[in-house]
Structure formats: C-alpha cells, structure tokens
Amino acid sequence: MNTVRIGVIGVAGRGKLASYAHSDELNAQIVAGADPDPDARKTFNEAYGRDAATSGNYRTVLERSDVDAVFVCSPDHFHEEHAVAALEAGKAVYLEKPIAVTIEGADRVLETARKTGSKLYLGHNMRYFPSVLKMKEILDAGTIGTLQAVWCRHFVAIGGDAYFKDWHSERKNTTGLLLQKGAHDIDVIHWLSGAYAESVVAMGKLSVYDKAERRTGERTSKVALKPENWPPYSQNDYSPTIDIEDHSMMMFTLANGVQCSYTQCHYAPDYWRNYTFIGDRGRIENIGDSGSCEIRVYTTRSHTAATPDIVHYLKPSSGSHGGSDPAIVRSFIEFVRDGKIPNTSPVAARYAVAAGVMATESLRTDNGLRRVPAVDPETEAYFERGQR
Numbered sequence: 001m002n003t004v005r006i007g008v009i010g011v012a013g014r015g016k017l018a019s020y021a022h023s024d025e026l027n028a029q030i031v032a033g034a035d036p037d038p039d040a041r042k043t044f045n046e047a048y049g050r051d052a053a054t055s056g057n058y059r060t061v062l063e064r065s066d067v068d069a070v071f072v073c074s075p076d077h078f079h080e081e082h083a084v085a086a087l088e089a090g091k092a093v094y095l096e097k098p099i100a101v102t103i104e105g106a107d108r109v110l111e112t113a114r115k116t117g118s119k120l121y122l123g124h125n126m127r128y129f130p131s132v133l134k135m136k137e138i139l140d141a142g143t144i145g146t147l148q149a150v151w152c153r154h155f156v157a158i159g160g161d162a163y164f165k166d167w168h169s170e171r172k173n174t175t176g177l178l179l180q181k182g183a184h185d186i187d188v189i190h191w192l193s194g195a196y197a198e199s200v201v202a203m204g205k206l207s208v209y210d211k212a213e214r215r216t217g218e219r220t221s222k223v224a225l226k227p228e229n230w231p232p233y234s235q236n237d238y239s240p241t242i243d244i245e246d247h248s249m250m251m252f253t254l255a256n257g258v259q260c261s262y263t264q265c266h267y268a269p270d271y272w273r274n275y276t277f278i279g280d281r282g283r284i285e286n287i288g289d290s291g292s293c294e295i296r297v298y299t300t301r302s303h304t305a306a307t308p309d310i311v312h313y314l315k316p317s318s319g320s321h322g323g324s325d326p327a328i329v330r331s332f333i334e335f336v337r338d339g340k341i342p343n344t345s346p347v348a349a350r351y352a353v354a355a356g357v358m359a360t361e362s363l364r365t366d367n368g369l370r371r372v373p374a375v376d377p378e379t380e381a382y383f384e385r386g387q388r
C-alpha cells in the first residue's frame, strides 16, 4: 500500500482527530466521510474536497473501494455496528474508545476482526500521553520495587459541558461514565500494572446534575468547553434525560494481585487525573497529566508530606490531548502500512469495557463483588500475534 486513503465516520467532534493523518509526511489522505449532521459535512468538505462527505450514511464510506482505512468517531453506542461493518468491508479500523458499550458488543468487534483478518486499532490515546509513558518507564525500571497498589482520582471539570447535555447522559448510549470516561484510566492501570481486572466492586450516585435545569426540546447549541460554564447549577440546558451517575468509585483486583481504585467526579472544578502507583520500595504520583506536569517519585521514608526523591518535569507537547493525538494517529498509519505494533491493544480495550460494565452493575445493584469475564483464549492469542 502506498498512500493510505482514509474515510471518517462521525466527522465533527472527535472525528477531527483524523486531520493528523492527512499529511504528505505520513503519506495518508482523507478522501471520504459520513455524518448525519449537514453542518459537519459542510465543514469537512471545505477541508477535504467538495464531495468528500456526501452522506449521513456510514455505508457510503465503506462501499468506496478507494478507502483503505476508516476512523470510527461516532458516539459510543454506534461503535459496535460501525466497526463490525467496516471490518467486514475489509477496511482497517481506527475505533475510538470505548470499543463498545457492552461486553458482548466488545467481544463481537474482536471476533469480527479475527474472522475477517481486517486490522483493528483502538484509540486509547492515553497510552501516548507523555505523563503515562514516563510513569510506565519508572515502573518498568523497578524504581519503586514490585507494584502492589494503584489509585486514580479523576476530576472532571467539563462534566457539565461534555457529559450531561448530550447523548452521554443516557445509559442506553454509554452504559455509564465508569465505562465511557473510565475506560481510559482502567486501561492505563491495566497497562502499567501488567494485568487485567479479575474482580470489581463499586458505588456511585447522581446527586448534582439531577437537580440542574433541563431543556425541554432538542439541543440547539453545540458542545462547548467553556470555563465560564461553572458552577453546574449556573447552566440551564442539560439533557431532558439524565440517568447516569456523576460520582463513581470502583475498586478492583487485577489477575496479578495488584489492588486498584478509580474514583471519578463530574462536578469538580479542575480537570485532570491524579494517579499513584505504590510498590514495596516507593511510590509514584503525577501532578497534572498533560502539558506542563510533574512525575514525583518517593523512595525515602518520612513522617510528613515529603519532598520527592526525584521529580521529572514534563514540558508541553504540541497537538491535542497533550500531544498524544498526533502520536496515536501516526502509530495507526504505521500499523496499517507496516504492521508496526502500537502501544494500544484491542483486547485491553475490551477488558477496560468489561471492568467498567461489571463495576456499573455492582454500583447500580448491591455494591457487591463481580467477576470480570475473560476473553476467548483463541481470540486473545490472535491479537497477541499482532493480528496474524
């Protein structure tokens, strides 16, 4: 394959990510798109050619023989349908997280990739965050000994803008935010710890956005992340239906015995994740997760909030999501063209969803322990061989 010719399903919002692929340097070109929103298609056509996006129906992209690879950037509840159809059409697929909104759906995407031999890539861009890569490097070097525990606190200031005004606010579209948003962090915890969740337990509730003012009809404004949209009750255009939680806490044990917790709050005033990885010889913690941030390493005992033994100061990288978006798109093109193995993993993406689904079930029922079902071993082996 010479030039990689790309189609985009869901061209606005996250679909803009594909623009990083449209470059001479990567020898890749966007040639087609589909989106039900005419305004989104118009903007896309202005960027990539008059007839690039002619339809709201994603099948028009898949029917084109001049499309080699497809970015699936539609809302979560379409991922399974769009990815399965694209793989069956023989396209290489960049599928945004989450892989699907159910465990069955995620397994169907993996199985379709295996059955068709079409290449599947999952858009877990946090695996290209400089802060995550630095923490992985420190863990792999053994600086804090053998990892025992991981905690992640996720503060989501944009909750009111991005999760409670549109399709995200309904279970039928996302299952819940432990999966929708938490899939990123569960995946990071799995990757850096070297194992997947085996059992989970969770609690959570909706206690702020349920009291906020709802709009009655269709949404007229577009999603906008604005600092002035604060505090949550100052807004009045929330979704008519909100049945997801705005605060969730899950605890989980990985197959290698590492114990983890992940907490997520959608009415926090700040927006970042704070991870700590604790081994039997020290602790790592990030302060800030993108742009200018610090990775602090503690290896000396103290009796107060200690000065870290080592601090890694990370500088901002260019490109969205802390520079991870151009990096992940490059890796996708290299995977499609040269078979280069990326940081991301479809099987890991499925385990992130499975842990999120089981935690959500625990949270909404008895807060009891749930087992995370395993992936079919032959399917897992296919992906471990690099999809060969």
Ligand SMILES: NC(=O)c1ccc[n+]([C@@H]2O[C@H](COP(=O)([O-])OP(=O)(O)OC[C@H]3O[C@@H](n4cnc5c(N)ncnc54)[C@H](O)[C@@H]3O)[C@@H](O)[C@H]2O)c1
Residues within 6 Å of the ligand: 009, 010, 011, 012, 013, 014, 015, 034, 035, 036, 037, 040, 056, 058, 073, 074, 075, 076, 078, 096, 097, 098, 123, 124, 125, 166, 180, 223, 321
């Ligand atoms: N990895 C990340 O950092 C990251 C960041 C943001 C969003 N996402 C993911 O990207 C996906 C899209 O999120 P978003 O925030 O851009 O949502 P959005 O609602 O802002 O945009 C989705 C786009 O898909 C279009 N669309 C809706 N239904 C469609 C259909 N049936 N066929 C084709 N297109 C359709 C919409 O018109 C819109 O243009 C989600 O799955 C989300 O989880 C990932």
